[in-house]
Amino acid sequence: MLLFLNILQTALLLLITAGMVYLVYRSARGARGTRKSLHSRRREVYGDLVRLLTVLAKTGEIRKEELLDFRSRTHDTALLFDADIAEYIDTIYARGVKLMSTHELLKGTALPVGEERDRITVENAKQTIWLADQLALIGKKFGRYPDVK
Numbered sequence: 001m002l003l004f005l006n007i008l009q010t011a012l013l014l015l016i017t018a019g020m021v022y023l024v025y026r027s028a029r030g031a032r033g034t035r036k037s038l039h040s041r042r043r044e045v046y047g048d049l050v051r052l053l054t055v056l057a058k059t060g061e062i063r064k065e066e067l068l069d070f071r072s073r074t075h076d077t078a079l080l081f082d083a084d085i086a087e088y089i090d091t092i093y094a095r096g097v098k099l100m101s102t103h104e105l106l107k108g109t110a111l112p113v114g115e116e117r118d119r120i121t122v123e124n125a126k127q128t129i130w131l132a133d134q135l136a137l138i139g140k141k142f143g144r145y146p147d148v149k
Helices: 001-061 064-073 083-107 116-139
Strands: none
Touching: 001 064, 001 083, 001 116, 064 083, 083 116
């Protein structure tokens, strides 16, 4: 009887060990998949940023739909990048909103010629120039993330 219990104990121990090895293997495999998806998600955010800035460079304006799409696709940047990059993307969004709103004001007829219109025109030009300059600087800004390019 004692021999039977020893054999059973050894078999159960081997079964438990095999189960643990399998769980560790699955966990490591899953972590690799998560890492890959993190890199692909970072590339997507980088692509969205380049796409938005390219539209601005081509047309000189950003539409509301483009900004909303950009925001919805980059809302999780704080989880994907460090605080500096997340803040940078938020700044691009905020400046894009300013550009869009000043462009809409200038396009409309409600704003008469005068100081207020001149002030809004200057603000519009500032935002356009700053955002257009970002297309050339974006590679350096994301230099810490070689998997992005």
